[in-house]
Amino acid sequence: MSTKIQRLADIDRVIHEPARLMIVALLAAVEEADFQYLRQTTGLTQGNLSAHLSKLEEAGYVAIEKTFRGKYPLTICRLTDRGKDVLDRYRKIIKAAL
Amino acid sequence: MTESPSRLLEENPDAIANRLMQKAHNRDGLPEIASGLTFLTAAALMWLQVVFHPGSFGFEASSWSFILLGPVVGFGSPWAIKKVRRRFLIERVGYVELKPVNRERTAVVIAIAFVVAAVTAVAVMFAVEAAPPHAPYRGSFLSSSWMLAGTGILGGVLAASSGRSLRYYSVGVLLAAIGIFLAFSRVSLQMGLTILFGSIGLLSLISGSIVLLLFLRQPTEPAQ
Numbered sequence: 001m002s003t004k005i006q007r008l009a010d011i012d013r014v015i016h017e018p019a020r021l022m023i024v025a026l027l028a029a030v031e032e033a034d035f036q037y038l039r040q041t042t043g044l045t046q047g048n049l050s051a052h053l054s055k056l057e058e059a060g061y062v063a064i065e066k067t068f069r070g071k072y073p074l075t076i077c078r079l080t081d082r083g084k085d086v087l088d089r090y091r092k093i094i095k096a097a098l
Numbered sequence: 099m100t101e102s103p104s105r106l107l108e109e110n111p112d113a114i115a116n117r118l119m120q121k122a123h124n125r126d127g128l129p130e131i132a133s134g135l136t137f138l139t140a141a142a143l144m145w146l147q148v149v150f151h152p153g154s155f156g157f158e159a160s161s162w163s164f165i166l167l168g169p170v171v172g173f174g175s176p177w178a179i180k181k182v183r184r185r186f187l188i189e190r191v192g193y194v195e196l197k198p199v200n201r202e203r204t205a206v207v208i209a210i211a212f213v214v215a216a217v218t219a220v221a222v223m224f225a226v227e228a229a230p231p232h233a234p235y236r237g238s239f240l241s242s243s244w245m246l247a248g249t250g251i252l253g254g255v256l257a258a259s260s261g262r263s264l265r266y267y268s269v270g271v272l273l274a275a276i277g278i279f280l281a282f283s284r285v286s287l288q289m290g291l292t293i294l295f296g297s298i299g300l301l302s303l304i305s306g307s308i309v310l311l312l313f314l315r316q317p318t319e320p321a322q
Binding site for chain 1: 110111114115118122189191196197198
């Protein structure tokens, strides 16, 4: 049991932050989503969401693509394979520790 | 941020995603409007079955339409909601592409539901037929009153659990109350179910329309 709790020290700090965990969890549940959907669903402000997405993109967990749907600009975000692996590992560590 | 950070860190990421997505799904009232229209259509078809004589073209057409309503709505409603959101509400609700449906899993769920429904129906028929003529439950087991009250309460519980918010709880309580009221009134089962389905449809339609109007009145923020 103690080793399981000790594994918490290995947890990924980028994902462990609550707002980023929400974003990553949401992106893992869908194929892709745009900035507006993430903002509406998480309840984060534009600035906050933008900052967290930048961190996730820097870490290579989220891929961001700017495009248009008609005249409407879309900032589409999707979880990368690396992001999926990190979330999977995070899931296992939390499940074992709780 | 509306979520409590400590709660988030104690929760499975899948549970977080499901909860947030369900909240987002119900935010614009479209799913309620769709289910309201479905129940109103079902009530209208049931009413037609009361009006037309069994064997007439109207009776047959309404019966078949009623049978086909479930599958058509089951597959068509999510598609229609997605189309309306993408066409008219994308600036407010944003864009999301859900993961493709797992066809094998869906087929298994449909097969299990079909088997459970068939076994339950056969078991109930067998229980009623096998009961002695004067068994205390023989007359009341599937009586109109029990069916109406049960359907109202079951509908209320399903409505409340589908949204898990105050408006869904209110609709659930109202449905249970209508079901119990109909059980004590002297309406026939067919008419009672028509009224009950109509009430479910009307309540969902009104609730969904109010939510949609309030949602549309919220100011939009510029896209990124």
